[in-house]
Amino acid sequence: MTELLFDAADGPQGGHILSRGQIFWAKFTRHRVATVSLVFIVLLYVVVLVAEFVTPYDPFNRHVGYLLAPPTGLQFVDTDGQFHLQPFVYGLKNELNRETFQREYVVDTSKRYPLALFVKGDAYQLFGVIPTDVHLFGVEGDGKVFLAGTDTLGRDLFTRMIFGARTSLFVGLFGLSIGFALGLFFGGISGYFGGTVDNLVQRLTEFLQSLPTLPLWMALAALVPQDWTPTQVYFGISTVLAVVGWTTLARVVRGKLLSLREEDYVMAAKVSGVSEARIILTHLLPGFTSYLIVYLTLAIPQMILGEVALSFLGLGLRPPAVSLGTLLIDSQNIQTVTLSPWLLVPGGLVVLIVVAFSFLGDGLRDAVDPYRT
Amino acid sequence: MLSYIVRRLGYMVVVLILISIVCFYIINLPPGSFIETFATQLEASGAPASQAQLDYLTVRYGLDQPLIVQYWNWIIPLVTHGDFGFSFEWQQPVWSLIADRLWLTIIVSLVSMVFVYAVSIPVAVYSATHQYSAGDYAVSFLGVIGLAVPNFLLALVLLVASARLFGITPTGLFSPEYMNAPWSWGRFVDLLIHLPVPVVVVGLAGTAATIRILRSQLLDEFQKQYVVTARAKGVPEGRLLFKYPFRVALNPIISTAGHLLPEIVSGSTIVAIVLGLPTIGPLLLRAIIAQDTYVAASSLMLLGVLTVVGVVLSDILLAVLDPRVRMGRSN
């Protein structure tokens, strides 16, 4: 069946053959969802880098009188039925419900606060150096805008979610780079030396893979001393995730190295007297980097999920550190989360991030696979 | 065939020994010990223990001895007469704490496995035979979502939804009246009633992953020359599918059991904590936090044993089904 394809390098007769890069891009962009995911991920990384600016409040600012306030709805039509192009929010009152005797939030339609851009608010330092108090959006005066509600201490959940995403996204990257180094190292020596080394590394990966990941993470996370600073904990947890998670990559690297060494074109290069180093650089690596990128893309969400799970269990990052996992600690209390379901919104962001990375990885994989059309 | 089984079993024994060492070592790595945690607790409660008391406890639990001796004191009774040691925190033998939870862990894991295969195999066959159809896209999309939703989050969402809609929270594996009752028919039925929610939550990610693997495996097999050969022989499509690609694709699926089982045990740990299931997971979490060494090491080890035994069993099953594996994976 492969025969019906062609063995020609170029066709002068009308038909033209696309270059590797062009085919890659054409195949990738044909995967619409992957393209959208790529845009989403790039945007998200940009947003979290300037989190202080794009969020309306300081993540640790407790809004007195607004504990567990529901998400603020953006309004376009006022009580008189008049349409406003500039969205606005209503005020929020905390009242005692005379029937249930519970305190409830009631929308106060008598107060209207227009949503404005570049509003002055909590002071911060952009990139840690530029002192300013301008936020991308917000409301002026007494009004409050909580896009995702507030937590048990009255802190804006939307703001904290963006800050949490910053932590979690970079935990992913950091853990990944450690895992990447480990995987590349073990997979590399395994596939390159073969023999006893390969056998030992193989048994080690097999052993690690046959253990349930989460319990192992839990046990290792307990190694992180209680008195470490949040930054130390952060790197500690990333390392824990990486120490368990490198095996898949090592297997991929090894398998790929072994199969590539067997390829006819490598054999051909060897026979024509090309040096070992040159073979690795010019023949093995190109056939390889694309797969590494794909596996890295697919490994990031695993790291993020690991951090979220550990932090949720209280074994990972600990408050006051803000991550998508620590934000979910509040929702461990079923009664609270039943009354304030918006506490689960950070979980939604986790799902979105993981889905985006998965689709991106899928798209990349399809695009680098030369045998898929 | 027999030599293959013997080899795998031998390998399993080595791995089990390794697991016991690694588990014990990891659990003992964190600075401080149960005695210190215990002392801090007493201090916090306003009744600090005297140094003499603490020293006495340290000696009594053998915590003053080198780690290797502690390991020896733990593993030898364990192997010789199933004695898993003593829980500092619960003040009772580890086995009596863990036994019931172990069986329930095994039940939840196995039922989840069955659920995963029961759902994923038919869905994957449908998806692969209807490639690029709306149904196939829907399956692929749901599969990505299924893999992306952390199972503890799904458990939380289910709890919240059920609490808001029906006013009940479906936690635990037993109704209160059967919680601590001895095993009986009624208790078994009660367990069956409580199983679906945790099983679906635990099995979701595995189901999504298995559908993905089996689907792409089937699509790969459809391209293979031997399928074309069979088609050229005049084998009807339906029979062709089940006799050839499905049969061949089944082997990697069986070998994925080796990955699936650790994943399910892993997932059920955290789900059990959220849903309050009386399995090993919550016990492990608590023991890790309290540095209750023997409980933590035993729990961690049993979870490891569970997966390793499962993996070896699936390897042996694979060898029975695939003549190439029996040959020692020469190709």
Next chain:
Amino acid sequence: MDELGDRTMDMTDSASTNQPLLEVKDLRVVLPLLEGNLVAADGVSFAIRPGRTLGLVGESGCGKTITAQSILKIAPRKARTDGRILLHYADRPATDIIGLGADDPELLKIRGGECAMIFQEPMTSFSPVHTIGNQLMETILLHRTRHRREAHDLAVAMLAKVGIPAPAETLKKYPHHLSGGMRQRAMIAMALASQPRLLIADEPTTALDVTVQAQVLRLMKDLQHDLGMAILYISHDLGVIARMADEVAVMYMGSIVEQAAVRDLLRTPMHPYTRGLMASVPRIGKKSGEPLQSIKGNVPVPINKPRACGFFPRCPVAIEGVCDRVVPPLTPVAAGHSAACFRYSEVVAAAGLDQGGANVH
């Protein structure tokens, strides 16, 4: 089962009436690819007579495999196929295979029953997890008998016929137990087990050692002599074709560029491509030191194929302004000999000086 006995009779009858067994008319197969539409077969027509062998020769990628696949409707699913493929019967009207649905019982009867196929790769053509016996008996149970006992005996007889030692034991073996040559023999046994009227052989010896190759070729010749089936023999190797075929069709870029009885084609090749192909076959008796000729350039990819002679960019005698503007039609140039070239007479004249192709072997 009695029908089977009759069939052999029919074949000898129809052979005498010279009625074709299979007619391919104006076959066009298009594969939609990322780069555009690949025309894998473009207006292919040929006929195969009962008991005779048609050789289909060409370089890889010329469309010979997809043409063969179209006859059994086993081309890749996304391929778009047009034209007619008529399978003639002695006692009823011909069937157009292209018009049959994927689940048509008639198609299932044709596949493996009327027309069987053997493939290039004996390594991958068998399912790795089923025994040879299982796969061989499947064919027999589908097309010859419903009784397992009888199927088993037929399978043993068939394996013996293709020269496999210890046939009864071989039935219990898995494909990876057999050598490549033995596997291809088993493949031939499986194809011929249903006593097909047509055997399609797609490069059946390409993946085999040269000595084994000779054995398998002889086996196929012998079996054709015994069983009387027609063969469509596909190869890139003109030498093998010369040995196996009665008639030859030369394919280039999805079209047949020359067709003739094998002797005529080898003696007087009329298409410059055929000549190039023959000049590039190494021959014993050729003066040592004389370089082996090759056709310059590569096979162009027939994507969004322009209206021109496909061989134009590589042709030594191409006419600028004609060959790159018009597709030369396949026209009769002598009795039973047709070629698709505007300059065939000059080519023939040149060939007359050389006489090269007549003794390929």
